[in-house]
Amino acid sequence: MISIGQKLGVLLAFSASSTLGQQVYISADGPSHRPNCESCNYTTTPTYHFTQFSFTQTETYRTATSRPVPSTTASYAPHFSDLSTLVPDISTTTWGNWDPNATAQATDSANPYGNAAWTAMWHAANVSNFTEVPLYTTTVSPTALPTSELILPPADYFGPTDCYTFPEDFIFGVAGSASQIEGAVAMEGKSPSLMEILPGAQGKSKDYVTNENYYLYKQDIERLASMGVKYYSFSIAWTRILPFALPGTPVNQQGLDHYSDLIDFILEKGMIPTVTMFHFDTPLQFFGGNNSQAADDALIGYVNGGYQNETFTDAFVNYGKILLTNYADRVPIWFTFNEPLLYCDNGKSVNNVIKAHAQLYHFYHEDVQGTGKLGIKFNDNFGVPKDPKNQSDLDATNHFNDFQLATFCNPIFLGIDYPEAFKITIPDYVPLTPEDLAYVGNTSDFLGIDPYTATVVSQPPEGVEACAKNSSSPNFPYCVTQETQNVFGWNIGYRSQSYVYITPTYLRTYLSYLYNTFKKPVLVSEFGFPVFAESESAAVEDQLFDSPRSQYYLSFMSEILKSIHEDGVNVMGALAWSFADNWEFGDYTQQFGLQYVNRTSQERRFKKSFFDLVDFVATRMGSS
Structure with missing residues (x-):
């Protein structure tokens, strides 16, 4: 017999901005308990007998069930023809493609938004090694998938045994983002963005080609629909819609048409689109003509995303209004920003994001009269205390979660001021007036969260407050010690190729924390797992069997069900990241995808996990 620690997740209720999901360790003797065996009928003494041996094995095989062809199409807002007066008079044009080796030069240099000016932006971006050659330069017509591609793989021996079901309106789907899947970065009028010059990706793989989804989107949607996926979440590239980014500049007609066609094809295949307006790909205009600023160390996030620029808020709101007036009639779920903290430079950045988001929320519900939902999505590897009995670890964990989440969520969801964790750490934060809080408060219909994993938190050596006053501290700006081992020295879960560990029980605690702290339905807007060393497998078949x-x-989905049924948490949906292996900001070895992608042929192949995930949901939700 051995002594084991059984972990029980409990909630400690503090103030609204410091509620904490805590993990408590309770010592217990003896082997693991098996409550599922209490009603089993079996004899303790087995009997033995001979039978006729045969290699015959009965095995049931099934195929994925595709989305049904829709008989009607829902509308979530008036058509653009009825909303066009809500945006200033805009002109549309086209620019074509940029070729760095072209000898011919544009002759419209007098036009500030002509081909010469558009080409000059690409030259000024000074993108490196722009030599990758795409396979496609026009949209590819989809082909139906053969049944042989849709046969479910052998099931893992152990699996979920719950009897819960998802609510009828539960949102289940898969996700991707423009810069990580589209490619065609200089095609059809798109101008350069931060992703093409991303500092951390210098000398690494670029986003120039990636999955060529820009031209293969119909085949990608065909594949998702064949698997029975209902929701497809994607982002729109700001620089495809507004190559010159700012209000009053021309709109790219090819960009508008592309995303309109994408939305229409999603609907045609019986699926539902969800749209993120902005997923890190900042137009370079917000670096004030000095793109090297993108390489400056950000005070808050990992990258200086340019959000602090004085023109950013008005420009983003203008861009968002163009999207909403053009597409809100067909799109029921909107995210304004993806994980804004990670690309915030300073306090001004945070202020601009919050106020831009709030303006678009009011515009959507008050002017557009949209009947769908508009929100925002955040990153946060949920902090849990290393030693739940140590008050300093509890305080550090509250500080960590407040800095990451309450910085945005206090104003947006609760209409209250920034948390102290933010104010003592970021000296240039922009104070929020009572009028500000009244306007930005309650401006999200849901809380989007990307809870990939948990992180173990404890006090930093110098203490939280000392760290917060010292921006050169290695623990700044979170000002805690983060690690991946619990108090007993065990990893918190099975590790991946990146920072993600399998931590489902922490997820359930986290969902309760979010719902009970910020008082809105929770939408798991990204979650996924890059299997360790998956890309190193020489045989594709080994990569596909991704148990x-x-x-x-x-x-994770099992814990979401428990959160809904046992904890009373309104989890409105879950979107898996990503629907295919993609560009991970300079890297292709971190494969999050539910499909394998051949980088030479662009062939996609379903992985086992895709079948398992879709089957898990379908079994618990029916054929909605």
């Missing part, structure tokens, strides 16, 4: 990813998804 660790299946374990990640099924365990």
Whole structure:
């Protein structure tokens, strides 16, 4: 017999901005308990007998069920023809493609938004090694998938045994983002963005080609629909819609048409689109003509995203209004920003994001009269205390979660001021007036969260307050010690190729924390797992049989069900990241995808985890 620690997740209720999901360790003797065996009928003494041996094995095989063809199409807002007066008079034009080796030069240099000016932006961006050659330069017509591609793989021996079901309106789907899947970065009028010059990706793989989804989107949607996926979440590239970014500049007609066609094809295949307006790909105009600023160390996030620029808020709101007036009739779920903290430079950045988001929320519900939902999505590897009995670890964990989440969520969801964790750390924060809080408060219909994993938190050596006053501290700006081992020295879960560990029980605690602290339905807007060393497998078949990813998804979805049914948490949906292996900001070895992608042929192949995840949901939700 051995002594084991059984972990029980409990909630400690503090103030609204410091509620904490805590993990408590309770010592217990003996082997693990098996409550599922209490009603089993079996004899303790087995009997033995001979039978006729045969290799015959009965095995049931099933195929994925595709989305049904829709008989009607829902509308979530008036058509653009009825909303066009809500945006200033805009002109549309086209620019074509940029070729760095072209010898011919544009002759419209007198036009500030002509081909010469557009080409000059690409030259000024000074993109490196722009030599990758795409396979496609026009939209590819989709082809139906053969049944042989849709046969479910052998199931893992152990799996979920719950009897819960998802609510009828539960949102389940898959996700991707423009810069990570589209490619065609200089095609059809798109101007350069931060992603093409991303400092951390210098000398690494670029986003120039990626999955060529810009031209293969119909085949990608065909594949998702064939698997029975209902929701497809994607982002729109700001620089495809407004190559010159700012209000009053021309709109790219090819960009508008592309995303309109994408939305229409999603609907045609019986699926539903959800749209993120902005996923890190900042137009270079917000670096004030000095793109090297993008390489400056950000005070808050990992990258200086340019959000602090004085023109950013008005420009983003203008861009968002163009999207909403053109597409809100067909799109029911909107995200304004993706994980804004990660690309915030300073306090002004945070202020601009919050106020831009709030303006678009009011515009959507008050002017557009949209009947869908508009929100915002955040990153946060949920902090849990290393030693739940140590008050300093509890305080550090509250500080960590407040800095990451309450900085945005206090004003947006609760209409209250920034948390102290933010104010003592970022000296240039912009104070929010009572009028500001009244306007930005309650301006999100849901809380989007990307809870990939948990992180173990404890006090930093110098203490939280001393760290907060010292921006050169290695622990700044979170000002805690983060690690991936619990108090007993064990990893908190099975590790991946990146920072993600399989931590499903922490997820359930986290969902309760979010719902009970910020008082809005929770939408899991991204979650996924890059299997360790998956890209190093020489045989594609080995990459496709990705049982660790299946374990990640099924365990997380099981905990979401428990959160809904046992904890009373309104989890309105879950969007898996990503629907295919993609560009991970300079890297292709961190493969989050539910599909394998051949980088030479652009062939996609379903992984086992895709079948397992879709089957798990379908079994618990029916054929909605």
